Amino acid sequence: MTPSERMYVALRAAILHGDFAPRQSLKPQELATKHVVSLAVARETLLRLVGEGLAERLPNRGFAVPATGAERWQQIAEARATVEPAMLRMAIERGDLEWEARVRAAHHRLARATPYEQDPDSWSEAHRLFHRALLEACGNDVLLGTFDRLWIDSELARRWSAVKEPARDAAAEHLALEEAVLAREAGRAADLLRRHVTRTVRTLRTS
Amino acid sequence: MTPSERMYVALRAAILHGDFAPRQSLKPQELATKHVVSLAVARETLLRLVGEGLAERLPNRGFAVPATGAERWQQIAEARATVEPAMLRMAIERGDLEWEARVRAAHHRLARATPYEQDPDSWSEAHRLFHRALLEACGNDVLLGTFDRLWIDSELARRWSAVKEPARDAAAEHLALEEAVLAREAGRAADLLRRHVTRTVRTLRTS
């Protein structure tokens, strides 16, 4: 594996994991030293992260972790609530048997994954793959790209929104979602997804 | 202005203008020579364009213009038809007087802009600003970011979709859109926007 790739995955994981605070500057020199690579590689990595939305570039002032917080998280949730239900309707319309099987598989992996409390990264990945599996049959790579981007933003923002997840049964929500999808009940599934995405946000508002 | 920035805007414009064919490789050495900068700057520019979707990175095989075509253009149009009407509803719901004024101004600039045939770049920019003005009052920067990205992708794909624009009165469509928006008729405006976005694609399918 190339040094650039190695540093990229490492730094990406570190940012998503919360090793750097929002607005904290990401200094190429420091990072290059830490990861034992040259300045050019550190810069390249940062540029790639900027493209993904996991870093900001301040011209002539280097790079920094994007500012996030509860407000931004709400906006992301609203964006997801706007896009994902529509995608799910398309997926239910267009999905075939193979897709149903993949949805079942993804849900099974999520349901049996080690709990969030024990291994956040592992559970989050299973969570992402389940949600993505639901939408993958929409047949539109552009929309799936939009989903990917929103998901990344969401993960970063949630990490720093300092919100206590309210008492909620995520597993039950996922199960209901899977059932509605496999029953091809587009309306119900879309509504469940919309609520699932906005739930934490709404509790934020009212708390 | 920094060399990096200068090269960035130049190369970006060149790609959008169609100076490079899809899948054509973008060789850092050539571009560096052409723009009189070092290799590092050329690489940085290409990395930034990758982040925007205006270039692709093939590991260990350099950079290239993304593959596009009619099919991808249809997907982009579908994505826009999914996202933008919903954004427009939000904008009509939340927009204030100041927003109405900006919409009027943007439409005026578009209506009086030099025709597409005489100056494609100038007209396209006015076109983009009008569409963006419509949505800017949605109050959600994340969705606006999604719009920006889709628009860029759309411009590149349209350039290479080799589609003859059918006989259509874009000006009339824009005017009707503006009227519906300023009348705060959310349903009609959203529908007009959806049709406006998908029109060329539908004619593609049926032709």
Next chain:
DNA sequence: CTTGTCAAAATAATCGATTATCTCTAGCGT
């Protein structure tokens, strides 16, 4: 004729060092 191999050329990736820019602070004048 096809296919596999190997070396040469082309290109990508990386590096160490240089130059330009910004930031912070001490010193000066008001």
Next chain:
DNA sequence: ACGCTAGAGATAATCGATTATTTTGACAAG
């Protein structure tokens, strides 16, 4: 005491050259 300016240190941006990888094409074996 306050604000301004200069200069030193820190950081970002750029460069030219080196190293690693891939591609190309000649050539030999089947």
